[in-house]
Amino acid sequence: MLIRIRSKDGNFRHELDSNADALVLLRKISEHSPNIDEDTVTISNQPRGAETKLSSLKGRTLKSLGLNHGDLVFVQYKEKSTGPSIQAPPSSSQAASSTSTDATHRPWDLVQEDPVDVYWRSKDGKIPRQRDPQFCKHGPKGMCDYCMPLEPYDVAYHKEHGIKHLSYHAYLQKVAPKSSGATQFIPPLNPLDYRVKVPCPTGNHPSWPSGICTSCQPSAITLQSQPFRMVDHLEIASTDVIDRFLQAWRRTGMQRFGWMIGRYEPYDKVPMGVKAVVEAIHEPPQEGELDGLTLGLPWEDEPRIRNLASQSSTPMTIVGYIFTDLDPREEDRTKNVYKRHPGSFLMSSLEAIFAAAMQAANPTPSKSSSSGKFSSRLVTAILTGTEDGAIDMSAYQVSEQATAMVEADMIEASVDPGIVRVKEEDRSVDSARYVPDVFFSYKNEYGLEVKKSAKPAFPVEYLMINVTHGFPQNPVPVFQSTQFFIENRLIEHQTVERVLTQLSALGAPDIPDSRHRKPGDAQKAFELAKFLSDWHLVAFLDTTQLFPPNDMKVLMKAATSPTIMSDASQLDPLIATDGWQTLMTFTRENAPAQQGSALGSVMDEDIPQDILDQIAAEQAAAGGSGPASGAASGAATPGIKTCPHCTFENDAASTDCEVCGLPLS
DSSP states (O other): OEEEEEETTEEEEEEOOTTSBTHHHHHHHHHHOTTBOGGGOEEESSSSSOOEEGGGGTTOBTTTTTOOTTOEEEEEOOBOOOSOOOOOOOOHHHHHHHHHHHHHOOGGGSOOOOHHHHHHHTSOOOBOOOOOTTTOOSOTTOOOTTTSOBOTTOHHHHHHTTOOSEEHHHHHHHHSOGGGOOOOSSOSBOOOOOSOOSSOTTOOSOOTTTOOOTTTSOOOEEEOOOSEESOOEEEESOHHHHHHHHHHHHHHOOOOEEEEEEEEEEETTSTTEEEEEEEEEEOOSEEEETTEEEEOSSOTTHHHHHHHHTTSSSOOEEEEEEEEEOOBOSSOTTSBOOOOSTTSOSSOHHHHHHHHHHHHHSEEEOTTBTTSEEEEOOEEEEEEEOTTSOEEEEEEEEOHHHHHHHHTTOEEEOSSTTEEEEOOOBOSTTTOBOOOOEEEEEEOTTSOEEEEEOSSEEEGGGGEEEEEEEOOSSOOOSOOOOOSOOTTBTTBOOOHHHHHHHHHHTTGGGOOOGGGOOTTHHHHHHHHHHHHOOHHHHHHHTTTTOSOHHHHHHHHHHHTOTTTTTOGGGGHHHHTSHHHHHHHHHHHHHGGGGTTOOGGGHHHHHSOHHHHHHHHHHHHHHTTOSTTTTOOOSSOOTTEEEOTTTOOEEETTOSBOTTTOOBOO
16 A cells, blocks of 8 residues: 655655554655654654654554555654764663553553443444335335434434534544544544644744744634534432522522532433533632622642542542522512523633633543543533523533633633633743634625634634533432531531531431341431431531541442432441441530530521621512522521421421421421
């Protein structure tokens, strides 16, 4: 077969056997470059990026590398040093180790992908079709063009079902079909990078900003709709998760932010689709305001939270983040302003840039990428007002182009939330920002496609990717309770004493393992299991140092066991741990001090006086309605149920206590 080679020495053609060893290429390249350093030779299927060291491909045939007749291979190398050098020869073990490392330790070979990626890589993704009674003329076991399965990237199927974006794995099938029979020696995906290459690959001039050439500068950018999306659907495991998150806003009127804890699963509504399932929302330290919030980054507690989430019965991780943008109407405080719609903006430029920064910090491990990482599955969810004044959620991601532009420091937010500004080029040593030409296209009033410069600004929609969202019809959440106080809230205060009080009210110290339980202990065991199956409780206990690391793993697995509410024996491993016995000892010692305590007033005492004054003013102006409605004032109020277990004041319509989760009697 004919293989074309392009290097800095020129273009060359060679007739090679498809079953020849890959190092045949190295010998052919050396024929035209007598001073070549063979250890530095790299090949690629594109002019820049995705280079693979040729010596690492020893033992593989040209056919197995995916090379076909007429293919063009781009070659780069360094020349041998002309100066004398003395170097000790490597030992035989070092040489063997070096060869083995070059052959196997490529970034994409070492990647451990998410279970959902492992699942879809084992499937062909074909879309099955039934026999067409009108056009199919064959028998029930036959197949023709009218009933044969479709490829997962079939354009007509996506258009018919209103699917705007290909799923990630359908896109992979399109760019690198599994049926091609050849193993690609270079992964098909290459992360976008709009930064100047430093140093320049040619080495012919000083590095940027002192010098620049066509080899190290990024090409012009044309903003386009991304054909694929990394996540096709956002699923909230239970409505209680969102209601509990909104409770802080309803009590104070201040906006809130939270990291969504969950996992990724196959999504059957899209060919080879992926959905993010949210089981809990963890709220980091923040300062909420009426029209925004302040968030501290980097998040110091992130490693602990990720580690804790990974220890659940079904490992979880951070799948995205959610925040509120709610503003009650002046004329009716029970309804919210409809501010995000196609006529204004759906996602502000500041939010899009923040999303790009977060996605860049959370890349997706991928065996199909030359770097071992590609794009991100982090989802942005926004809770805001609808046209009728209710509250609804919208979900988005930003494109690979958005992430690359933010990493290159090319864009910034503008005063108009629907517009993104392109920064000016800066050749100073401190910033050294290079901004290539940026274009975007649109259809004019005559329906013609027009390309326009994106400088100085362009619509934020060119960076956005829509993600569908919803709730399951038959919820089966991992966490059975959302009643424990939530971290980093001024209106809720997590304390060990509160945990001990609630455990004592449940009779936890007197509940033995399943082998020694009496018939009357069964209900108590199930109530205890529900109380412990709470993300915020487990995350808080992880900070108390009452449980050693191994015991925390046992607690996390018990709290997330799918059968914990039907089989209370799932608590047995937890009850046997030293950490649990220590906690029960403190619970017994704390029991006498519980009588006469007024724990229900803790939430009120934690609310700053200025917020209480604001709540009172809003209630007076709106007749007790609005986001602050329901905030306790500390005095007896009609329509309030006081919990007999922890004395917390609940709404009259409640059947279970919002704090301890026990029935109100």
